[in-house]
Amino acid sequence: MSLLEVGAVIGERYTIDAFIGEGGMQEVYRANDGSLGRVVALKAPKNNSARKRFQRSASLSAKVTHPNVAKTFDYIEGPNQQFLIEEYIPGEDLSRRLDQYFFNLDPHLAAHVFHHLAKGLAAVHREGVIHRDLKPSNIMVSADCDLSVLKITDFGIAKMAAAEIEEGMKDGTLASQTVVGAVPYMAPEVVRNRDDVGTSADIWSTGAILFHLLVGERPFGDGLAAVDRILSGAPPAKPPVLLSASGQMKQLSDELWQLILSCLRADPSARPNADALVVACDSLCYSRAPRAIGKIQTYKPKNGNWGFIDSDSYKDNTFFHLDSYWRADGSAPVEGQRVCFARFQGTPNPRARPVLRLRG
Amino acid sequence: MPKSAVAFSPPARYKPTGEILKGGQGDVHICNDGSLERAVAIKVFHDVSDVTALMKEIEGRAKISSKHVAELYECLYVGSTPLALVIEYVPGESLVDVSTHPADLAGKILLLYQIACGIADIHAAGVIHRDIKPANMKVDGAGILKIFDLGISNLDASAASTVGGAGTYIYRAPEIYNVPTVVTPAADVYAIGVIAWYLFTQKFPSALAEIPPQSSGKALPSLQSVVPELAPAMRVLDQTLHVNPHDRPAAATVRDLLGRYITHDRRRGVFAHHTGVYELVKMGNSTRIDIKPYGTLRVAYTDGRFVVREVTGSVFVNNAPAVVDEELPDSCVLTFGPPEAGWRRVFVPFDVSQPGIVL
Numbered sequence: 001m002s003l004l005e006v007g008a009v010i011g012e013r014y015t016i017d018a019f020i021g022e023g024g025m026q027e028v029y030r031a032n033d034g035s036l037g038r039v040v041a042l043k044a045p046k047n048n049s050a051r052k053r054f055q056r057s058a059s060l061s062a063k064v065t066h067p068n069v070a071k072t073f074d075y076i077e078g079p080n081q082q083f084l085i086e087e088y089i090p091g092e093d094l095s096r097r098l099d100q101y102f103f104n105l106d107p108h109l110a111a112h113v114f115h116h117l118a119k120g121l122a123a124v125h126r127e128g129v130i131h132r133d134l135k136p137s138n139i140m141v142s143a144d145c146d147l148s149v150l151k152i153t154d155f156g157i158a159k160m161a162a163a164e165i166e167e168g169m170k171d172g173t174l175a176s177q178t179v180v181g182a183v184p185y186m187a188p189e190v191v192r193n194r195d196d197v198g199t200s201a202d203i204w205s206t207g208a209i210l211f212h213l214l215v216g217e218r219p220f221g222d223g224l225a226a227v228d229r230i231l232s233g234a235p236p237a238k239p240p241v242l243l244s245a246s247g248q249m250k251q252l253s254d255e256l257w258q259l260i261l262s263c264l265r266a267d268p269s270a271r272p273n274a275d276a277l278v279v280a281c282d283s284l285c286y287s288r289a290p291r292a293i294g295k296i297q298t299y300k301p302k303n304g305n306w307g308f309i310d311s312d313s314y315k316d317n318t319f320f321h322l323d324s325y326w327r328a329d330g331s332a333p334v335e336g337q338r339v340c341f342a343r344f345q346g347t348p349n350p351r352a353r354p355v356l357r358l359r360g
Numbered sequence: 361m362p363k364s365a366v367a368f369s370p371p372a373r374y375k376p377t378g379e380i381l382k383g384g385q386g387d388v389h390i391c392n393d394g395s396l397e398r399a400v401a402i403k404v405f406h407d408v409s410d411v412t413a414l415m416k417e418i419e420g421r422a423k424i425s426s427k428h429v430a431e432l433y434e435c436l437y438v439g440s441t442p443l444a445l446v447i448e449y450v451p452g453e454s455l456v457d458v459s460t461h462p463a464d465l466a467g468k469i470l471l472l473y474q475i476a477c478g479i480a481d482i483h484a485a486g487v488i489h490r491d492i493k494p495a496n497m498k499v500d501g502a503g504i505l506k507i508f509d510l511g512i513s514n515l516d517a518s519a520a521s522t523v524g525g526a527g528t529y530i531y532r533a534p535e536i537y538n539v540p541t542v543v544t545p546a547a548d549v550y551a552i553g554v555i556a557w558y559l560f561t562q563k564f565p566s567a568l569a570e571i572p573p574q575s576s577g578k579a580l581p582s583l584q585s586v587v588p589e590l591a592p593a594m595r596v597l598d599q600t601l602h603v604n605p606h607d608r609p610a611a612a613t614v615r616d617l618l619g620r621y622i623t624h625d626r627r628r629g630v631f632a633h634h635t636g637v638y639e640l641v642k643m644g645n646s647t648r649i650d651i652k653p654y655g656t657l658r659v660a661y662t663d664g665r666f667v668v669r670e671v672t673g674s675v676f677v678n679n680a681p682a683v684v685d686e687e688l689p690d691s692c693v694l695t696f697g698p699p700e701a702g703w704r705r706v707f708v709p710f711d712v713s714q715p716g717i718v719l
């Protein structure tokens with residue numbers, strides 16, 4: 001049930017074009033800005049606790065100007081309703097991309113995402129703003145398989161959601177999607193005391209996100225079940241996908257693993273700050289070669305662990321070797337499997353690397 | 361001819377701070393936006409006589425999506441006449457102030473790269489800036505270069521006379537002095553080269569200062585003599601200063617070529633052999649791989665590239681015989697041993713990665 005109808009005009013300027021989604025606290029629409037002739041995202045609070053803090057949340061996000069943070073364009077307050085107008089990012093949030101498109105990301109793509117995330121977060125913290133609710137569903141990414149655009153969004157929503165989460169954790173029920181979605185990325189000190197939120201809580205969340213990206217699972221489990229394991233303070237065990245990383249992938253995945261562990265330290269003061277994360281990311285070597293989508297056409301496990309990928313983007317097939325194939329569960333490539341890959345010159349066929357397993 | 365009011369008064373939402381900057385195309389009032397609690401720059405048009413042209417320019421301006429162009433928030437109207445634009449405010453000095461320039465070479469290349477990115481984004485939206493110069497650029501608190509004052513400039517028919525202050529004409533391309541003037545995106549590209557001279561030397565060769573520039577036939581020196589250590593990047597910047605606009609590279613080409621020289625000395629070449637992983641990371645160094653009894657290969661990391669320096673015996677790059685001076689692809693397999701050696705051949709995958717440029 002959405003609050004606004006398609007065709008409704010807000011502030012004599014924004015015409016609602018489509019309902020595009022909702023979180024626990026707000027609804028999101030796509031709208032046309034008649035004044036400037038561009039497409040924007042329009043957000044409206046859903047309930048009273050959200051309404052109370054909506055203006056504050058808007059001005060917090062307006063303070064931050066960075067390519068990896070969704071731009072705040074406008075804020076409109078009417079007698080009964082408030083609207084926040086943001087940059088429209090064609091694409092989807094990272095949570096949906098992980099659930100519906102990727103299983104997990106190879107170290108190169110994960111490093112790219114984390115690098116942008118760290119840069120955006122450093123800009124947020126530089127303005128003295130704490131996000132409070134960093135999780136994949138609050139990160140918008142472009143629809144391409146390179147994830148070339150990444151923007152943090154939904155500032156201060158967590159504070160609106162605080163009361164709701166408190167309720168959910170007290171009675172032990174999965175009270176709402178807000179609770180279930182937020183907990184796995186919530187630092188132990190925040191789980192203990194919702195008021196105890198510093199910038200280091202955002203750092204913990206980025207560590208949990210990077211884990212999720214690389215491994216395809218949340219570091220301490222899903223939903224409220226994660227609470228006890230987060231509170232225990234013990235670092236997550238190194239997952240098999242990272243232990244088994246092959247020669248070329250090993251170094252980068254080890255570097256990313258060290259970053260994950262440093263962000264997930266139980267003691268907030270022991271975690272790196274966002275600027276330190278940026279410095280670490282600036283020296284990570286990863287490949288940003290553009291990728292294409294394809295299907296594994298043939299794979300010969302008995303004869304050298306190699307095969308070919310067929311793609312609409314290229315006329316000829318692309319050679320690949322098992323060492324370049326990244327998947328969380330250690331499964332072997334299967335003919336017909338959808339993948340994305342970067343392509344390099346080769347003889348007789350071009351070579352793919354890395355090859356990342358996709359859903360569907 | 362309707363002119364904008366002398367005393368500009370914005371809607372109540374915007375509270376003037378009293379700070380007013382004089383610009384070539386309009387005064388800029390710095391205001392506080394009460395709704396979002398942030399400072400904004402409100403640029404009031406000097407001349408609103410041609411509403412149709414103004415609207416067309418504003419629409420073009422709104423289509424630009426670039427992290428390097430000051431964001432447009434709102435257009436203020438009186439009736440259907442556009443009166444002013446509300447734009448992102450970036451505090452601090454413009455690039456005219458030498459103290460805003462990065463001290464090191466890598467920082468200067470990164471700044472020129474950002475300028476080229478911004479201009480390429482503007483051109484991708486079908487817009488020409490027409491007044492690219494350091495006075496229209498600032499670096500924000502996060503280190504992002506922002507370009508201002510664009511899109512409305514061609515309405516200013518008397519631009520050459522209204523641009524105040526000595527020295528700003530130096531960023532104007534030679535063809536701007538032609539009668540009639542036909543300005544293409546190449547005029548913006550020309551300014552990149554002039555800005556490069558300003559960044560690297562804080563002064564200009566006399567040929568650039570001529571009116572029109574480079575009109576006396578006196579040769580323009582090359583930036584390669586100024587920054588010999590990055591000659592390939594300087595060659596690109598030299599090309600932006602061609603007198604003939606058709607001989608200048610596109611802004612996107614300048615961007616891509618400069619982009620190669622930002623982390624080119626921090627690349628990592630990795631050889632994966634079954635005995636372990638070997639790295640080549642220091643520019644100027646080389647690695648020799650010796651696989652008995654088949655052959656040896658020496659690879660040097662030079663000028664940002666991984667190049668074959670020596671081959672003995674039977675060595676293949678991606679199944680083709682290795683050749684001295686060939687550059688290795690960023691991902692390839694090195695094979696030691698002839699095809700007839702079959703499964704006894706040794707395969708060494710080689711991969712190159714490098715720090716990503718994230719602004």
